[in-house]
Amino acid sequence: xxxxxxxxLKVHFRTDDGIVKAVDGVxxxxxxxxxxxxVGESGSGKSVSSLTVMGLTRFAGNAIIEGSIVFDGxxxxxxxxxxxxxxxxxxxxxxxQDPLSSLHPFYKIGDQLVEAIQAHRDVSKAQALDRSVEMLxxxxxxxPRRRIDSYPHEFSGGMRQRVMIAMALIxxxxxxxxxxxxxxxxxxxxxxxxxxxxRLQKELDTAIVMITHDLGVVAEVxxxxxxxxxxxxxxxxxxxxxxxxxxxxxxxxxxxxIPRLDSPRGEELVPIPGRPPSLILKPSGCxxxxxxxxxxxxxxxxxxxxxxxxxxxxxxxxRHEVACLLPGQTRRALWAALxxxxxxxxxxxxxxxxxxAIDREAVGEVLAPAGTEVADGVVAAEPVATEPAPPAVTxxxxxxxxxxxxxx
Amino acid sequence: xxxxxxxxxxxxRDLEKHFPxxxxxxxxxxxxxxxxxxGISFDVLEGETLGLVGESGCGKSTTAxxxxxxxxxxxxxxxxKGEDIAHSSRAELKPxxxxxxxxxQDPYSSLNPxxxxxxxxxxxxxxxxxxxxxxxxxxxxxxxxxxxxxNPEHYNRFPHEFSGGQRQRIGVARAIxxxxxxxxxDEPVSALDVSIQAQIINLLSQLQRELGLTIIFIAxxxxxxxxxxxxVAVMYLGKIVEMADADQLFDHPRHPYTGALLSxxxxxxxxxxxxxxRQVLGGDVPSPTNPPxxxxxxxxxxxAQDGKCNVDEPFLEVKEGGNLAACHFxxxxxxxxxxVPTAAA
Numbered sequence: 001x002x003x004x005x006x007x008x009l010k011v012h013f014r015t016d017d018g019i020v021k022a023v024d025g026v027x028x029x030x031x032x033x034x035x036x037x038x039v040g041e042s043g044s045g046k047s048v049s050s051l052t053v054m055g056l057t058r059f060a061g062n063a064i065i066e067g068s069i070v071f072d073g074x075x076x077x078x079x080x081x082x083x084x085x086x087x088x089x090x091x092x093x094x095x096x097q098d099p100l101s102s103l104h105p106f107y108k109i110g111d112q113l114v115e116a117i118q119a120h121r122d123v124s125k126a127q128a129l130d131r132s133v134e135m136l137x138x139x140x141x142x143x144p145r146r147r148i149d150s151y152p153h154e155f156s157g158g159m160r161q162r163v164m165i166a167m168a169l170i171x172x173x174x175x176x177x178x179x180x181x182x183x184x185x186x187x188x189x190x191x192x193x194x195x196x197x198x199r200l201q202k203e204l205d206t207a208i209v210m211i212t213h214d215l216g217v218v219a220e221v222x223x224x225x226x227x228x229x230x231x232x233x234x235x236x237x238x239x240x241x242x243x244x245x246x247x248x249x250x251x252x253x254x255x256x257x258i259p260r261l262d263s264p265r266g267e268e269l270v271p272i273p274g275r276p277p278s279l280i281l282k283p284s285g286c287x288x289x290x291x292x293x294x295x296x297x298x299x300x301x302x303x304x305x306x307x308x309x310x311x312x313x314x315x316x317x318x319r320h321e322v323a324c325l326l327p328g329q330t331r332r333a334l335w336a337a338l339x340x341x342x343x344x345x346x347x348x349x350x351x352x353x354x355x356x357a358i359d360r361e362a363v364g365e366v367l368a369p370a371g372t373e374v375a376d377g378v379v380a381a382e383p384v385a386t387e388p389a390p391p392a393v394t395x396x397x398x399x400x401x402x403x404x405x406x407x408x
Numbered sequence: 409x410x411x412x413x414x415x416x417x418x419x420x421r422d423l424e425k426h427f428p429x430x431x432x433x434x435x436x437x438x439x440x441x442x443x444x445x446x447g448i449s450f451d452v453l454e455g456e457t458l459g460l461v462g463e464s465g466c467g468k469s470t471t472a473x474x475x476x477x478x479x480x481x482x483x484x485x486x487x488x489k490g491e492d493i494a495h496s497s498r499a500e501l502k503p504x505x506x507x508x509x510x511x512x513q514d515p516y517s518s519l520n521p522x523x524x525x526x527x528x529x530x531x532x533x534x535x536x537x538x539x540x541x542x543x544x545x546x547x548x549x550x551x552x553x554x555x556x557x558x559n560p561e562h563y564n565r566f567p568h569e570f571s572g573g574q575r576q577r578i579g580v581a582r583a584i585x586x587x588x589x590x591x592x593x594d595e596p597v598s599a600l601d602v603s604i605q606a607q608i609i610n611l612l613s614q615l616q617r618e619l620g621l622t623i624i625f626i627a628x629x630x631x632x633x634x635x636x637x638x639x640v641a642v643m644y645l646g647k648i649v650e651m652a653d654a655d656q657l658f659d660h661p662r663h664p665y666t667g668a669l670l671s672x673x674x675x676x677x678x679x680x681x682x683x684x685x686r687q688v689l690g691g692d693v694p695s696p697t698n699p700p701x702x703x704x705x706x707x708x709x710x711x712a713q714d715g716k717c718n719v720d721e722p723f724l725e726v727k728e729g730g731n732l733a734a735c736h737f738x739x740x741x742x743x744x745x746x747x748v749p750t751a752a753a
């Protein structure tokens with residue numbers, strides 16, 4: 001059985017402006033010793049889903065949490081606050097992005113490490129200190145015996161992140177959640193920290209969930225990758241498949257929009273038009289459709305679910321799922337053209353993107369034409385039925401697709 | 409260093425900036441100095457994009473602020489249009505400010521939240537008393553907004569009504585309002601989401617083509633620098649350790665520090681990632697108050713030799729392939745291939 005099983009997790013927040021659907025049906029599993037990468041932009045729900053696994057969203061009075069999270073046979077959503085407290089920092093640990101604001105500035109790091117141990121283990125302070133020194137040594141802090149009496153401000157950013165990792169691993173957790181652990185660090189220090197996480201994973205057989213926006217980091221550290229967009233996983237596969245044969249237009253967009261050291265220097269970047277959607281009024285149908293160059297009318301009405309992608313040449317039983325309404329054949333033709341360096345407009349000239357038949361019953365009712373073609377091929381979603389249509393969008397770059405943009 | 413027949417716009421020689429460290433409450437005495445920039449020389453050629461890279465604290469932002477004269481250098485010269493501006497007064501600098509503009513990292517704190525977009529972008533015209541007529545100014549501002557991909561109808565909106573990427577466009581519009589010759593972009597995309605970064609990078613290169621801008625581009629993300637820049641200078645502890653054309657620098661880095669930086673960049677390709685022998689630099693950057701003697705990199709350098717690197721300071725010299733590098737033992741092609749899989753391609 002998997003160590004962590006997240007099933008159809010939904011985390012919604014009630015706010016004055018409406019319900020924020022931060023996580024909207026996410027499922028994944030992590031085995032012992034395995035590393036899962038969750039990739040997405042800010043506001044895609046990647047942090048909220050893992051905070052929920054840690055039981056940290058349950059205290060938000062306005063949170064509505066549905067679905068199930070099973071860790072090591074225990075249902076975490078049903079667990080009491082007391083049970084979660086014994087689990088947190090013990091069996092499940094987390095590393096946060098900003099090591100400065102995650103350490104208490106008034107206490108010596110030794111005291112903070114000792115507290116982390118004594119909260120879960122019945123040991124003497126001297127034993128806890130010994131363990132702290134051992135952990136600091138393990139994460140590569142020179143002279144740990146002396147540095148244990150230092151305050152957080154006496155450490156550099158990379159060193160503080162090492163202290164955070166030492167604190168997270170001090171009780172031998174089974175699962176480590178790392179939320180953008182290297183984003184605030186220089187590349188050279190990032191390399192040190194990634195090396196450290198990988199080494200510790202091998203030595204201690206810890207399962208890792210690595211949350212990041214950096215495709216390079218997941219390529220180096222993780223086994224499987226889930227790409228999140230607007231609160232859902234839109235593509236899930238092992239890392240070889242994600243980079244060699246991605247199937248979701250958003251994944252293509254991410255891969256084509258980052259400058260890479262291994263691509264020809266003159267190659268123009270292809271940005272994803274528009275910006276991430278509002279999580280209160282999500283676009284109808286496929287949430288990515290206002291930014292997708294291959295959109296068809298049906299995509300604005302039908303909400304795609306994760307379904308197995310028919311992988312060609314990806315040997316043996318790996319999970320590869322994608323939530324996209326384009327036919328598999330079309331997707332592969334599109335990616336084949338994209339990876340030769342063509343931009344979406346060129347690709348569309350050569351590859352025929354068929355309209356998907358709309359199953360009226362599945363969509364519910366016949367809706368008013370949703371989607372207004374605008375200048376640079378971006379489609380603006382209208383709110384489903386009811387509300388009056390927003391003013392015509394004239395500039396796809398400067399206006400958000402959707403009704404939350406015009407404020408006047 | 410190939411100059412391609414371009415003439416230098418700015419010539420920087422032996423530039424130094426030491427920030428004094430003081431102790432005592434009333435009678436302050438200087439106890440040391442942070443040597444943020446410690447003797448660097450380079451030219452910025454007309455119409456090029458010069459990249460400055462290095463870890464945090466290496467002095468790249470200080471260099472930018474010295475060149476634009478937001479800071480006064482401790483020593484050295486900055487020659488612009490045949491004139492040394494290193495110690496010019498505020499009044500002498502005012503006409504120069506039109507020619508040199510900056511784009512900042514954080515699009516949230518670099519725009520005044522109480523002003524409309526129109527008045528933020530129109531401000532340079534008022535300061536330099538250029539477009540006194542309000543109607544004409546509005547027209548100019550709206551043209552600029554259109555140029556950077558903002559909707560001109562949003563003239564009266566406030567910064568908080570825009571997303572991060574759009575705010576950065578506002579910052580770009582303000583910077584190019586007075587048709588400057590030089591734009592210094594200090595980490596212009598590092599605060600933006602990945603899908604938005606590409607929009608701003610493409611905008612900058614489009615504007616450079618259309619307006620003939622010279623850009624100094626500061627970033628810690630080496631993939632972005634490689635994509636944007638014509639020439640790149642690598643800084644370490646207040647010194648330039650290597651400078652070369654972008655192609656040459658990324659394909660054949662000669663300084664071990666440049667090699668280590670490139671080796672550390674995660675590659676979004678699982679196959680290359682597996683083959684590469686990531687070279688991890690130990691420790692942290694030493695303190696710039698008390699930098700190591702001779703070659704400043706010798707404490708972390710995998711190729712350092714006792715008795716040479718810690719005694720004899722290397723100077724920038726032309727190495728194999730044309731790179732300027734300050735190193736006694738530059739990397740060989742085999743060493744580069746082992747460390748930086750992307751370089752061989």
